[in-house]
Amino acid sequence: MTSVQGAREELDRARDWLHEQMRALATELTGDPAPSIRTPERPQIGAWEENGEAIRFTYALHAQDLTPRPGLGDPVAAAASWLRLAGWEVVVRRNVDAERRGCRVHVYAGQEPGAFVLRGTTPTVMLHEPRSDNPAPPACPGCGQPLRWIPLRNPRAQRRLRPEVWWSCQGCAWVGHQAHEGEELVRMRHLEGEGCHRCGEEGALVATEPVRDEAGQLCDWVVCLDCGVSDGRRWAGGGSTG
Ligand SMILES: [Zn+2]
Ligand SMILES: [Zn+2]
Incomplete structure (x- = not known):
């Protein structure tokens, strides 16, 4: 709803185009017909708004x-001439810095002697509308009642709200958030009997369902609904799920 229509598709197309350019450049420089270009599936935050929101995103390829x-x-030098022939605007100092269609490519020496690194970035694109002062309440996934907005403060930025939009239900105690207004509701579970390490409030902590990270460790994300502080937690060896 508040996603900017077509923006994600446009950004993904820029990523795919940049990937293809970098792949061709790497093949030219290495002779490898299928060089590996690390290309994320989801964009990362490209810039923060003044109010602490993350609505602008970009891709970085390596x-x-x-x-x-x-x-x-x-x-x-070889990268600079290939990029020029391919239509990029190229600046060469110690490294290559090239720009085309709002994408950038950097070429520089790597850690290993003689090796080099390619880094590419897409434009930074606004994927979400800025947050409204009065977000429209979605229906509670638990009981269907309209949820109640929690204007949760951002403890790291005075007088600003947390970047997510937070909701609770007075009917069934459902609590959760949206990354941006109008997007998918993410349920949080109440952590009973634990106090907030920042404000000391008991019963105000909520957490995501534990998931395994890339290293196989169980982790979750805890937020205090009183003071707004948040923490990522992980358990060595994947023990307790709290
Ligand atoms: Zn409910
Ligand atoms: Zn707290």
Whole structure:
């Protein structure tokens, strides 16, 4: 609802185009017909608004420690000429800094002797409308009543709200949030018997369902509905789920 229509698709197309450009450049420089370009599936936050919201997003693509093909010479100089021929605006100092269609490519020396790195970024695009002062209440996923908005403070920024939109239900004690107004509701569970480490309030802590991270560790995200502080927690070895 408050997503900017078509913006995510446009940003994804920019990512795919940039991936293809970087793949062709890496192939030219390394001789590898299928070089690996690390390309995220979801965009990351590109800029924070003054009110603490995250509505602008970008993609960053990487190819680390590429080895120049035999006879290439200086990979940075070779990258600069390939990019110029491909229509990029290129600035060469110690590294290559190129721009085309709002995307940027940087080429610089890697950790290993002789190796080099490609880094690409898409434009930073507004994917969500700015938050309204009075968000429209969605229906409670538990009981169907209209949820009640919690204007939860951001403890790290005076007089600002947390970036998410928080909701609770007076009918069934459902509590949760949306990343942005109008988006999917994420349920939080109440943590009984634990006090907030910041404000000391008991019964105000809520947490996401525990999930396993990339390393296989159980982790969750805890928020205090009284003071707005948040923490990521993880358990070594995947023990208690609290
Ligand atoms: Zn409810
Ligand atoms: Zn607190």
